[in-house]
Amino acid sequence: MTEMTPVTDTATAPKAVPALPDAQTVTEVKHYTDRLFSFRCTRPASMRFRSGEFVMIGLMGDPHPETGKVKPLLRAYSIASPSWDEELEFYSIKVQDGPLTSKLQHIKVGDEIILRPKPVGTLVHDALLPGKRIWFFATGTGFAPFASLLREPQTYEDYDEVIITHTCREAGELTYGRDLIEALKTDELLNEVIGEGFWKKIKYYPTTTREESPKMGRITDLMKTGEAFKDLGVPPLNPESDRAMICGNMAFNLELKDMFEEYGLVEGANSNPQHYVVEKAFLD
Ligand SMILES: Cc1cc2nc3c(=O)[nH]c(=O)nc-3n(C[C@H](O)[C@H](O)[C@H](O)COP(=O)(O)OP(=O)(O)OC[C@H]3O[C@@H](n4cnc5c(N)ncnc54)[C@H](O)[C@@H]3O)c2cc1C
Numbered sequence: 001m002t003e004m005t006p007v008t009d010t011a012t013a014p015k016a017v018p019a020l021p022d023a024q025t026v027t028e029v030k031h032y033t034d035r036l037f038s039f040r041c042t043r044p045a046s047m048r049f050r051s052g053e054f055v056m057i058g059l060m061g062d063p064h065p066e067t068g069k070v071k072p073l074l075r076a077y078s079i080a081s082p083s084w085d086e087e088l089e090f091y092s093i094k095v096q097d098g099p100l101t102s103k104l105q106h107i108k109v110g111d112e113i114i115l116r117p118k119p120v121g122t123l124v125h126d127a128l129l130p131g132k133r134i135w136f137f138a139t140g141t142g143f144a145p146f147a148s149l150l151r152e153p154q155t156y157e158d159y160d161e162v163i164i165t166h167t168c169r170e171a172g173e174l175t176y177g178r179d180l181i182e183a184l185k186t187d188e189l190l191n192e193v194i195g196e197g198f199w200k201k202i203k204y205y206p207t208t209t210r211e212e213s214p215k216m217g218r219i220t221d222l223m224k225t226g227e228a229f230k231d232l233g234v235p236p237l238n239p240e241s242d243r244a245m246i247c248g249n250m251a252f253n254l255e256l257k258d259m260f261e262e263y264g265l266v267e268g269a270n271s272n273p274q275h276y277v278v279e280k281a282f283l284d
């Protein structure tokens with residue numbers, strides 16, 4: 001997803017080299033694998049969002065070789081931090097020839113990124129009817145919106161059980177999610193605000209498909225055989241008690257959607273809350 005809006009024309013206005021439009025300052029960068037990193041940045045004082053939403057972020061592109069025009073290079077990114085956090089966090093892929101992430105992967109503390117403060121998205125509590133158990137289904141960087149929702153008090157106010165499944169190719173790709181969930185246990189603020197031991201509602205189910213790990217296989221296959229439900233000690237999803245959010249690659253999203261329709265779950269939206277909602281982790 002690309003937005004290419006010229007913001008300056010260095011050929012006709014060489015002195016007008018503005019600061020980045022909608023600039024925010026990077027405050028922390030962590031690298032997990034050669035394909036994954038996360039970073040935090042300042043948050044515009046007026047920016048409000050609902051945990052689970054995404055925004056457009058990016059960097060200035062290279063000057064056009066002939067006109068010298070410089071345009072922002074923007075991509076959709078789920079906000080990985082919760083709505084109450086005073087900073088913003090993002091969890092990112094590094095695509096070596098990707099127009100944005102070939103550069104974004106090199107950002108350092110103190111650098112500026114562009115952030116369009118207009119959050120949108122379907123992975124929000126408002127799009128779901130009340131239920132007993134919420135499922136978050138992610139592949140790869142699709143974990144990002146759930147990194148926000150797992151730190152959102154409403155998740156624990158609305159549900160008795162919170163199940164997060166994360167399927168990745170390799171074990172190292174699970175690190176960001178696993179560390180984040182582990183850190184909830186000792187997060188003093190959240191334990192005080194939501195209630196001591198709130199994290200006991202979470203059942204974390206990480207799986208890998210191409211490298212050895214304690215649980216191998218695609219979550220979809222593990223659900224079809226019943227193994228995932230047995231491991232988790234819960235029955236298959238049903239419309240009375242279960243609500244779900246999906247964020248992964250296109251094939252994953254479509255396969256889960258088909259399975260959910262068989263379970264009798266209905267897809268919801270902001271304007272029509274139902275049993276489950278879906279968002280792409282990236283465009284293909
Ligand atoms: C609603 C939405 C939310 C998104 N949220 C995130 C997010 O939180 N974190 C994130 O890293 N990306 C996210 N993306 C993808 C993001 O917009 C960019 O595609 C990504 O940053 C790569 O940008 P690029 O310019 O380097 O390469 P692009 O030209 O955008 O992509 C090049 C190719 O890389 C692959 N690719 C792109 N993104 C990913 C990814 N996330 N995981 C695996 N393969 C990928 C695809 O095959 C794609 O065709 C989101 C996309 C959408 C539509």
Ligand SMILES: NC(=O)c1ccc[n+]([C@@H]2O[C@H](COP(=O)([O-])OP(=O)(O)OC[C@H]3O[C@@H](n4cnc5c(N)ncnc54)[C@H](OP(=O)(O)O)[C@@H]3O)[C@@H](O)[C@H]2O)c1
Pocket residue numbers: 035139140141167168169170208209210218219220221249251252253255
């Ligand atoms: N991850 C890497 O090490 C790597 C390295 C170089 C390039 N790439 C490229 O980068 C792109 C994205 O790779 P990615 O690994 O981030 O994401 P991905 O290909 O979307 O895979 C992420 C996880 O989702 C699983 N999955 C895929 N389709 C599924 C479905 N229908 N149901 C259930 N699970 C499903 C995959 O299992 P399977 O393994 O069974 O497909 C994998 O474990 C791809 O085009 C890939 O070729 C990835």
